[in-house]
Amino acid sequence: MSLSIHDELHLSNRSQWLRAAVLGANDGLISTASLLVGIAAANANSQTLLLTGLASLTAGALSMAAGEYISVSSQADTEKADLAKEQHELTHNSERELLELTKIYEQRGLDHDLAHQVAVALTEHDALEAHARDEIGLTDISTAKPLQASIASALSFIVGAIVPVMGILLLPAETLVWSLASLTVVGLILLGVVSARLGGASIIPATARVVIWGVLAMLATSFIGGFFGVAV
Template identity: 45%
Template structure:
């Protein structure tokens, strides 16, 4: 890039090495983003529970037990929810692929014309669009139509089990931080140490999620940390009030 060339532009033949071109990069980024969000959920929800219990009681055993319960229930809930969600999406995608396969069998010429028009709508000339449609149809008609019409790769449908396992693992990793921190911190400092460690972890997850989404980092980090601190503050106050009332 020359001195008078606007930032972000590249000269002909210059390659942007930081721009991803892998066909599966979008899928991988979605998985990574989901993992970060799962870990973030584990951090905040478990921290809220253990800090709330710490506000209600000084019994370390009760606090640790509450954290284990929160981790276990949250991880199973994440896994079950992700499994049901992805299974429903996968069933819908399979139904659409089956319909597309039937249409290709019953009306191949009409489907070829439809594919040609889709590429025309993307800006290709009629001749080029028709040539591309013919060649892709000869190579793999179902894949060509599924990707162009539905945005689906028939050979790369998301596995519900993988999604459930990834969500569960991410939640557990996030939940372990507040659980271990409050378990091994001195009684007089455990709430503050837990709050500080959770805030630091939320800075990291906020930064990563912002980088993945190419959004402003300071805003994402501030929002993430503020949400976590509010959650812990509210549950701590509830724990204090409940501890006084029930004690």
């Protein structure tokens, strides 16, 4: 019976899509809720609030998708340029690159002879992969994936933004500002817990930072809406 070399699950494998998903959900929930709280504080009617929420959800999801794709694509372009440069060096200065790889392994604790043996073996196996991993720091986990980040960010933004939008439909109009803020805090707590669990982090700090920044955003927009709003 064959066994996998790595049976344990490494949470860092989730880093690329998890970062985009948490950012998208957090932004969708906070930005949409803060916008709606601010407008509700200005005594806007429910139709205006619903239209605003849907517009915020749509524009925000598209903006997050485009922003993530452009940003991560730039990272991918940089990685490709580094790999092309490394391939050029391997083709024209192979001995110097072998020495460079040897020095890297020496700095990690191997003696010179063993470091040289490892460098030679890995160079013969796949020189570019060895330099990408050990010199540049590129791995399958860290490699930029623009489309994955874009989709994760857009979908998670929608999931986050739909919470305050649904609140407009379900919460009582008389206490909408406080009810919407309370609903958002609950959503932020759930987001903090879920992101901490997925990332293997401590739940309390992860949840606290999400809730604190969300509350500050809602307080700011509520103040602005109440200050500039005109009672109908």
